[in-house]
Amino acid sequence: MSFAKRLAEKIVALDESCLDDALLLEIKRGLLDVVGVSLAGALENCTRLATLSVGLTDGPAQLIGQNGKATTLDAATINGTAAHALDFDDINILMGGHPSAPAFAAVSALADELNASGVETILAFLAAYETTVRMGPGLHPHHYNKGWHPTATFGTFGAVAAGAKLFKLDVQQTAVALGIACSLASGLKSNFGTMVKPFHVGQSARNGLFAAILAKNGFDASPEAFEHKQGFFEVFNGAGTYQEDKIIDFWGAPFSIIDPGLAIKIHPCCGSTHTAIDAMLKLRADHGLSVDKVKKIESSTYLHRLMHTNRPDPKSELDGKFSVQYCMSRALMHGVVKMEHFENGAVHDADVREVLAKVISTPHEKDNIFHATVAVTTTDGQRFEQSIEMANGRCDNPVPQRQLKKKFESTSLRALPAAQVAQAYESIMTLEKVTSIHDLTDLLALKGRSTEQVAE
Incomplete structure (x- = not known):
């Protein structure tokens, strides 16, 4: 069986039966953190320029921290750029990067278009997060040391997983989407310290969703896009530098958002x-x-x-x-x-x-x-x-909920009024009870500040 199909089986099989209280809490903590930094990042110059440059067309997906909507793919691009603009988003040590930013950008845009429920949104985020992180043990350290930005390369496959869950793709469609994404994944560490680094996140969210859309509509791809001698593993890593079974065997066993867990940043820098x-x-x-x-x-x-x-x-x-x-x-x-x-x-x-x-x-x-x-x-x-040995906020020294709430408030208040920030906090912390994701995404819009103003 091809690698893409093996991974697709894991993604498609994921359902709400896995959502025990501990897992649900960590997912909501991850969402809380990435929403806050996305709101603050919406004000950054890189987000402004991305908004200006895509040539926005009105659509169904909310632009975080702005009073405007865009097409799903454009929203994923802009919201992803905002999520990583401050380099204040969480880390997972297994992947050596930032899993929540591309996951959230992809999930929020498509969930908004489809008016997904809170549970559907949570499962899509979990699938995206897990897929992104689990690439790490199979491909590192060579992938990172060679110069790839894993948040971008791995995040593209995470965005595919988000699309697969929200579109309810079957195993074959999901495998095709993953194969398409092998030709769309990119991101170089040479661009660290520039606007391109946060843009990597927006582009990975967009490309992963686009791959899912193509597969949904009947596009095809090589079933061996990963393991082919000129496929993702050999081209991005090279012979003898990857172990694909490490990606599959530990997917969801346990979920990486639990072990090693969220590493929430205390400092707003690399x-x-x-x-x-x-x-x-x-x-x-x-x-x-x-x-x-x-x-x-x-x-x-x-x-x-x-x-x-x-x-x-x-x-x-x-x-x-x-x-x-x-x-x-x-x-x-x-x-x-x-x-x-x-x-x-x-x-x-x-x-x-x-x-x-x-x-x-x-x-x-x-x-x-x-x-x-x-x-x-x-x-x-x-x-x-x-x-x-390990920074504050990392998995063995986690941020208490009180401190996470304070971070959420300090970042969100840069874009939204206090009453709206308080409502958004409660909406995220009770997301599993929400029947329409619009209840949350509407709270992430800055009323009265137009997309055109951001793009000026």
């Missing part, structure tokens, strides 16, 4: 900087450090993470999100890393530039790829060192 940020925050708190007392800062992070975060001279706000030096500097200066530190030219502030000049970052190749060590030498010659 996840590869987070352990270094946490180490700096602990040093600051434990030793009463202040900028004027610090002579030198040394950081050591994993080689393949430093490759895209070694940016000692960030040129833009997006560049700053991928600068471990800049993020640590802000942590030392303020005791927190905030969204405002990546806005309005903050990366060029004279005071942060003084701190950046004190930072030296080097790679390590320890077994724990999340490990970071930060050492600070003070002006009076003292040296303090702190190592962190």
Whole structure:
């Protein structure tokens, strides 16, 4: 049996019998987080330009954080870009990327078109999330280290799964859609730190849904699009660098949103900087450090993470999100890393530039790829060192619901009034009881702010 058909069987078989209380709660926590960051991301310049560039046609799908609707595929593109615009969306360590953003962008757009129920929306999100994450153990580390952006490449197949559930495709149709998606998946790490990175998410959501639409309408694809000698596995990875059974055998056993679980970001920047940020925050708190007392800062992070975060001279706000030096500097200066530190030219502030000049970052190749060590030498010659194995918010150190709600409110309030934010929170946390997804998506529209205004 082909890989596409084996994976399709898993996707099609998924039903609400799996939705126990623990699983349902984690799905809603994931949705809560990604909705909040999508609302805040709707205001970002990359989202504005994507909205302008697609040449919007009115349609059935709500544009998150805007007072307008678009075609399903355009909404998936724009909402996906918004979801990842701040690089504040959740992570799953199995895939080395962000599963909820492409999943939510695809699910919300198509569910809105089809007026799906809350349960149908939840199942589509779960199928998309699981499909996206489970690609990781079968293809990493080579896929990531080669330069592919797994949020985009794997997220395309997740979006197919979302489409398959909402369209109620059969196994053969779903297998064809997955085969089509093999020719649509893309996304390069060379574009990290630019608007293209969040656009990857929008494009993967769009392409996965488009593949599902094509399959639904009778399009065909090679049944061996994955395992063919010139198929996805060989071309994107290469011989001897993938184990396809690892993708299938653990799909839903257990669901990856439970184990290893959601890793919700505390800091609004690239996840590869987070352990270094946490180490700096602990040093600051434990030793009463202040900028004027610090002579030198040394950081050591994993080689393949430093490759895209070694940016000692960030040129833009997006560049700053991928600068471990800049993020640590802000942590030392303020005791927190905030969204405002990546806005309005903050990366060029004279005071942060003084701190950046004190930072030296080097790679390590320890077994724990999340490990970071930060050492600070003070002006009076003292040296303090702190190592962190896993960032706050990650699976073994989860964000409490109280803190997640606070994050949801702080991000959502950038786009919506407080009363609407409170209603959206309650709608997400009771989503399984909703008969029409419009009850939620209507709450995610900013009344009175037109799509044309966003695109100006």
